[in-house]
Amino acid sequence: MSLPALPVPALLLPGTLCDAALWGAVALPAGTRVCGAVQGHSLAEAAAVALQDAPAAVHLVAFSLGAIVAFEVLRRAPERVARLTVISANPHAPTAAQLEVWGAQERQVQAGKFAEVVDSVAVGLHRQAVLDMARRVGPEVFLEQLSFLRLRPNSCPTLADWGGPLTVLVGENDTITPPHLAEEMKQLAPQTVIQVVPNAGHYLPLDAPHAVSEVLREVAYA
Numbered sequence: 547m548s549l550p551a552l553p554v555p556a557l558l559l560p561g562t563l564c565d566a567a568l569w570g571a572v573a574l575p576a577g578t579r580v581c582g583a584v585q586g587h588s589l590a591e592a593a594a595v596a597l598q599d600a601p602a603a604v605h606l607v608a609f610s611l612g613a614i615v616a617f618e619v620l621r622r623a624p625e626r627v628a629r630l631t632v633i634s635a636n637p638h639a640p641t642a643a644q645l646e647v648w649g650a651q652e653r654q655v656q657a658g659k660f661a662e663v664v665d666s667v668a669v670g671l672h673r674q675a676v677l678d679m680a681r682r683v684g685p686e687v688f689l690e691q692l693s694f695l696r697l698r699p700n701s702c703p704t705l706a707d708w709g710g711p712l713t714v715l716v717g718e719n720d721t722i723t724p725p726h727l728a729e730e731m732k733q734l735a736p737q738t739v740i741q742v743v744p745n746a747g748h749y750l751p752l753d754a755p756h757a758v759s760e761v762l763r764e765v766a767y768a
Contacts, residue, residue: 554628556762557604559584559596559612561634562691563664563680568609571755574762579604583683584611589694593618603628607762609751610634610723611691617701620708631713631765633758634723634748637701637731648692655692660685672752705734712738713765717746717753 556578560568566580574580579600586592592615606627608616613635620627640648654663668676680688705712712735714728725742732738741761746753 554603554605555579555601556607557581557596557600559606559608559615560679561610561612562695563667563676563683563688564609564611565679565682567675567679567682568749568751569758572751572762573755573759581612583687583691584615584694585687585690586694587690589615589618589698590622592690592694593622597623597626600626602626605629605631605765607631608633608635610636610748611694613637614694614698614701617704620701620704624708624710627710629711629713629765630708631715631761632731633715633750634717634720635714635731636723636727637705637734638727639698639700640696645696648696652689652692655685655689660688663688670747670749672749675752676749702730702734705731708735709737711765713761714738714740715750715758715761716740716742717748717750718742718744719746720748720750722748 558580565583586595606616613632651663664680716725716728728740743754743757
């Protein structure tokens with residue numbers, strides 16, 4: 547299913563170990579640009595790669611790790627973002643527990659155990675889809691992504707400074723980026739519109755593509 551082209555085209559960023567297939571069941575407007583796996587030697591480079599060849603102004607739609615890159619875009623090039631939609635997002639700097647987990651994953655991958663790491667993180671109803679994406683992304687890009695995650699700054703001040711349209715989409719049952727984080731973002735940016743999707747988890751574009759499609763349609767054609 548396709549939608550009419552938009553005056554401000556959408557630019558979609560996937561999450562950790564995900565590629566463009568993440569959005570396969572989401573109805574996207576004509577002219578939408580879907581990025582491949584998030585990559586680069588730094589968060590700044592990942593933001594630059596995301597904007598490379600993109601129109602002057604975009605509706606930036608970002609899932610999980612993609613949202614971390616989107617926050618970096620807001621810091622570096624806010625004039626390029628006409629509207630922001632983040633899905634399953636966390637604006638905070640990493641916790642000690644997260645750093646410990648990612649450090650262990652990095653050591654496993656460097657020891658040649660990428661398959662074991664992927665097998666441990668790909669759980670739930672869409673396990674096979676996540677496995678397939680992760681295998682295409684591969685260990686080298688995953689190590690870059692772990693670096694982004696570990697070194698990401700606190701994006702709360704960035705959101706507090708953002709006065710543009712902001713939509714936050716989160717699954718009711720998301721335990722990785724739970725709904726209370728959406729409420730915190732609204733406290734920082736009062737213009738935020740939150741939609742909590744019932745009976746959905748972290749991988750919203752896979753769990754509830756209809757809900758993501760509807761939000762993008764409502765936001766785009768409001």
